[in-house]
Amino acid sequence: MVRSPDSPESVPPPIITLLTDFGAADVFVGSMKGVILGINPHAKIIDLTHDIPAHNIRAGAYLLHSASRHFPPDTIHVAVVDPGVGSERRPLLVTTRSYHFLAPDNGLLSYILASEPKAEVRELTAKQYFLGTVGTTFHGRDLFAPAAAWLSLEEPTDAFGPKIDNPVRFEVHQPQLEEGRLAGEVLHIDRFGNLITNISQTLLREALGSVDLPKVQVRIKKTTVKGLRNFYADAPPKTLAALINSDNLLELFCNQGRADKLTKAEIGDRVEVRMA
Amino acid sequence: MVRSPDSPESVPPPIITLLTDFGAADVFVGSMKGVILGINPHAKIIDLTHDIPAHNIRAGAYLLHSASRHFPPDTIHVAVVDPGVGSERRPLLVTTRSYHFLAPDNGLLSYILASEPKAEVRELTAKQYFLGTVGTTFHGRDLFAPAAAWLSLEEPTDAFGPKIDNPVRFEVHQPQLEEGRLAGEVLHIDRFGNLITNISQTLLREALGSVDLPKVQVRIKKTTVKGLRNFYADAPPKTLAALINSDNLLELFCNQGRADKLTKAEIGDRVEVRMA
Amino acid sequence: MVRSPDSPESVPPPIITLLTDFGAADVFVGSMKGVILGINPHAKIIDLTHDIPAHNIRAGAYLLHSASRHFPPDTIHVAVVDPGVGSERRPLLVTTRSYHFLAPDNGLLSYILASEPKAEVRELTAKQYFLGTVGTTFHGRDLFAPAAAWLSLEEPTDAFGPKIDNPVRFEVHQPQLEEGRLAGEVLHIDRFGNLITNISQTLLREALGSVDLPKVQVRIKKTTVKGLRNFYADAPPKTLAALINSDNLLELFCNQGRADKLTKAEIGDRVEVRMA
Numbered sequence: 001m002v003r004s005p006d007s008p009e010s011v012p013p014p015i016i017t018l019l020t021d022f023g024a025a026d027v028f029v030g031s032m033k034g035v036i037l038g039i040n041p042h043a044k045i046i047d048l049t050h051d052i053p054a055h056n057i058r059a060g061a062y063l064l065h066s067a068s069r070h071f072p073p074d075t076i077h078v079a080v081v082d083p084g085v086g087s088e089r090r091p092l093l094v095t096t097r098s099y100h101f102l103a104p105d106n107g108l109l110s111y112i113l114a115s116e117p118k119a120e121v122r123e124l125t126a127k128q129y130f131l132g133t134v135g136t137t138f139h140g141r142d143l144f145a146p147a148a149a150w151l152s153l154e155e156p157t158d159a160f161g162p163k164i165d166n167p168v169r170f171e172v173h174q175p176q177l178e179e180g181r182l183a184g185e186v187l188h189i190d191r192f193g194n195l196i197t198n199i200s201q202t203l204l205r206e207a208l209g210s211v212d213l214p215k216v217q218v219r220i221k222k223t224t225v226k227g228l229r230n231f232y233a234d235a236p237p238k239t240l241a242a243l244i245n246s247d248n249l250l251e252l253f254c255n256q257g258r259a260d261k262l263t264k265a266e267i268g269d270r271v272e273v274r275m276a
Numbered sequence: 277m278v279r280s281p282d283s284p285e286s287v288p289p290p291i292i293t294l295l296t297d298f299g300a301a302d303v304f305v306g307s308m309k310g311v312i313l314g315i316n317p318h319a320k321i322i323d324l325t326h327d328i329p330a331h332n333i334r335a336g337a338y339l340l341h342s343a344s345r346h347f348p349p350d351t352i353h354v355a356v357v358d359p360g361v362g363s364e365r366r367p368l369l370v371t372t373r374s375y376h377f378l379a380p381d382n383g384l385l386s387y388i389l390a391s392e393p394k395a396e397v398r399e400l401t402a403k404q405y406f407l408g409t410v411g412t413t414f415h416g417r418d419l420f421a422p423a424a425a426w427l428s429l430e431e432p433t434d435a436f437g438p439k440i441d442n443p444v445r446f447e448v449h450q451p452q453l454e455e456g457r458l459a460g461e462v463l464h465i466d467r468f469g470n471l472i473t474n475i476s477q478t479l480l481r482e483a484l485g486s487v488d489l490p491k492v493q494v495r496i497k498k499t500t501v502k503g504l505r506n507f508y509a510d511a512p513p514k515t516l517a518a519l520i521n522s523d524n525l526l527e528l529f530c531n532q533g534r535a536d537k538l539t540k541a542e543i544g545d546r547v548e549v550r551m552a
Numbered sequence: 553m554v555r556s557p558d559s560p561e562s563v564p565p566p567i568i569t570l571l572t573d574f575g576a577a578d579v580f581v582g583s584m585k586g587v588i589l590g591i592n593p594h595a596k597i598i599d600l601t602h603d604i605p606a607h608n609i610r611a612g613a614y615l616l617h618s619a620s621r622h623f624p625p626d627t628i629h630v631a632v633v634d635p636g637v638g639s640e641r642r643p644l645l646v647t648t649r650s651y652h653f654l655a656p657d658n659g660l661l662s663y664i665l666a667s668e669p670k671a672e673v674r675e676l677t678a679k680q681y682f683l684g685t686v687g688t689t690f691h692g693r694d695l696f697a698p699a700a701a702w703l704s705l706e707e708p709t710d711a712f713g714p715k716i717d718n719p720v721r722f723e724v725h726q727p728q729l730e731e732g733r734l735a736g737e738v739l740h741i742d743r744f745g746n747l748i749t750n751i752s753q754t755l756l757r758e759a760l761g762s763v764d765l766p767k768v769q770v771r772i773k774k775t776t777v778k779g780l781r782n783f784y785a786d787a788p789p790k791t792l793a794a795l796i797n798s799d800n801l802l803e804l805f806c807n808q809g810r811a812d813k814l815t816k817a818e819i820g821d822r823v824e825v826r827m828a
Binding site: 022023024025026027028029030031033034035037038041042045054055083084085086087134135136137138141142 | 286288289291293295300320322323324325326327339342343344345346347348351466467468506507508509510519520521522523524527532
């Protein structure tokens with residue numbers, strides 16, 4: 001078998017990822033890809049997801065933070081969940097230690113900015129990097145896509161617009177220690193109905209001492225789960241259970257079922273942890 | 277940061293786009309991609325959408341026209357919405373000033389042909405560009421995908437089949453001026469519930485004189501919208517409003533809601549515009 | 553027009569396909585792609601489907617077998633439908649005459665193994681090809697994706713783990729000849745509601761003699777279809793009909809309707825064929 005060698009002279013293609021609430025049934029995303037390839041035909045375009053619930057900035061912010069960090073350095077992440085498109089809300093270019101992010105200034109980068117306090121934040125103003133005519137309803141195609149494509153051609157970030165220091169951010173809630181209980185919340189509900197919380201294993205250890213799995217008690221709504229499991233199939237079927245997931249976060253699940261239906265929990269619901 | 281330079285010697289990969297009604301839950305699309313890469317492993321395959329409603333040729337025709345024009349010259353667009361697969365309906369190769377289109381001869385290219393009257397239209401007959409065995413139910417994989425891949429290897433268009441002059445086309449409705457009102461129709465309803473019409477800003481100007489935004493009145497079903505907005509968030513929440521969108525088309529929308537649900541409008545419904 | 557020549561010196565990029573039950577609304581798949589590109593930025597990643605019904609190993613097995621065989625030799629297929637993730641179930645690397653497959657050892661490769669009796673089956677054990685920390689809930693990202701990426705860099709298969717001879721396989725049902733009738737079953741229901749059976753044209757010929765299309769009778773549930781059609785539009789609208797599809801399999805369909813709704817058939821339902 002002969003495969004493509006990662007030979008010294010073969011420069012890896014630049015990666016541009018896309019995360020939007022545009023769905024798959026329209027051609028919004030396809031149009032953005034066309035614009036990108038018209039500027040940089042060598043760009044490797046990767047979809048993170050386009051099924052963010054329409055206009056749900058918090059959901060988009062969480063999933064962007066969750067997926068973007070698995071990409072190689074210099075990846076350009078474009079995120080568009082943009083109910084204020086066309087208004088005075090600014091378009092942003094944020095450069096962290098590893099990545100570039102292009103997004104509307106509406107809180108979509110809140111988790112990124114919270115974990116990267118020294119990120120360089122610019123307002124995208126340089127019209128030479130936009131399409132000739134920028135309309136008022138589709139900045140994903142007319143502004144963010146072309147700017148990302150030009151950035152992938154190594155245009156310097158300072159050519160894209162001036163630094164700003166007041167990007168819009170929503171408050172990222174941190175779990176709180178209250179009378180021996182660590183109180184957090186449901187961050188995300190995934191496709192399998194699992195409830196992902198904002199309580200990390202690290203935080204559990206710091207707050208409650210060494211985590212003795214069988215003694216951990218997790219309370220959500222009116223249900224208390226006793227003990228943590230090692231993996232999904234480790235729990236009895238059809239009952240609520242909890243584990244530390246592969247992102248080091250406390251997660252509630254239901255083996256052969258759906259934790260969201262079992263608990264009727266929603267994003268933002270309170271989750272409490274204590275030691276028995 | 278070192279990025280991939282668009283160096284003179286690096287030839288851009290050929291782009292093949294796919295638009296179908298095959299959905300994402302099956303592997304029809306994946307199979308087409310496998311066939312393409314078996315013939316031209318360097319092809320860059322881009323999905324426009326695969327969620328055209330099953331067998332809905334008009335919806336496919338609109339979205340193909342809308343998305344395809346954002347791609348760089350020489351892009352090869354493959355479109356398959358094909359209820360007549362296996363019958364006598366012909367497979368087509370249409371070459372416009374900028375692009376190639378491969379599609380069944382059933383009207384799917386109506387908008388393309390309407391806007392490109394000098395396009396070269398050929399019947400795809402050259403079996404050497406098809407898979408060895410072409411079945412009767414999946415020409416996307418057995419015929420259109422391999423023909424597109426061979427075309428991306430610079431095979432000349434005249435090798436694919438003879439020119440024809442009678443491709444199947446449905447009538448593309450143009451808005452009509454009737455007693456001072458411009459009467460058009462709903463072309464498409466997007467994922468956000470927005471109603472996109474076939475009335476362009478250019479046509480509005482020509483038909484009704486200079487467009488004075490506050491004086492424009494748009495009527496759909498039994499509702500009249502007074503004045504055009506500049507962008508979505510410019511309208512009061514939960515009410516029907518209108519604007520000129522980024523494709524220069526009149527669009528009805530509902531800020532923080534869905535215009536399709538509010539109006540119960542469907543594709544083809546009449547939309548009238550006049551000046552107050 | 554200048555297109556990318558398939559020049560002798562341009563080595564084709566390695567292809568990695570992904571088939572999962574992760575859905576499109578989460579970023580599981582995006583995260584896997586990030587991990588792959590971090591190891592081999594030249595990999596060409598192709599989605600087969602991510603909409604396998606959650607935890608449905610049989611559905612995934614069928615679609616993987618159906619799509620994978622259309623790819624060029626040396627393609628690396630990654631399949632993750634993995635309810636037992638984190639348990640003792642083994643991760644596999646299976647190498648056939650044409651492809652590599654990486655998947656959990658839970659039956660997902662049953663059709664592949666049935667059609668490739670001499671395939672080399674290995675347990676994936678070499679931790680140097682996994683992410684630094686492998687959690688217990690997301691082996692798609694932490695184990696299968698990086699192993700596939702390293703394999704695409706031409707690491708030899710024997711470096712990935714020892715050969716084993718007892719992979720988990722479910723029984724692949726073969727149609728049976730019973731008193732002049734060939735009895736098979738519904739293998740898959742596609743997006744159009746078509747019922748794909750496990751009865752091939754070859755088998756029909758062998759079992760029932762030369763296949764005289766008008767004389768073939770197909771029975772499913774309480775309905776009998778008389779005669780086979782040549783293509784979908786060849787059947788009267790809104791009635792149940794049958795044909796040999798492009799995969800050489802007997803398929804029940806409904807022109808301008810859905811055979812699944814008409815028959816209320818489900819995967820696994822019995823289908824009988826005889827000659828009138």
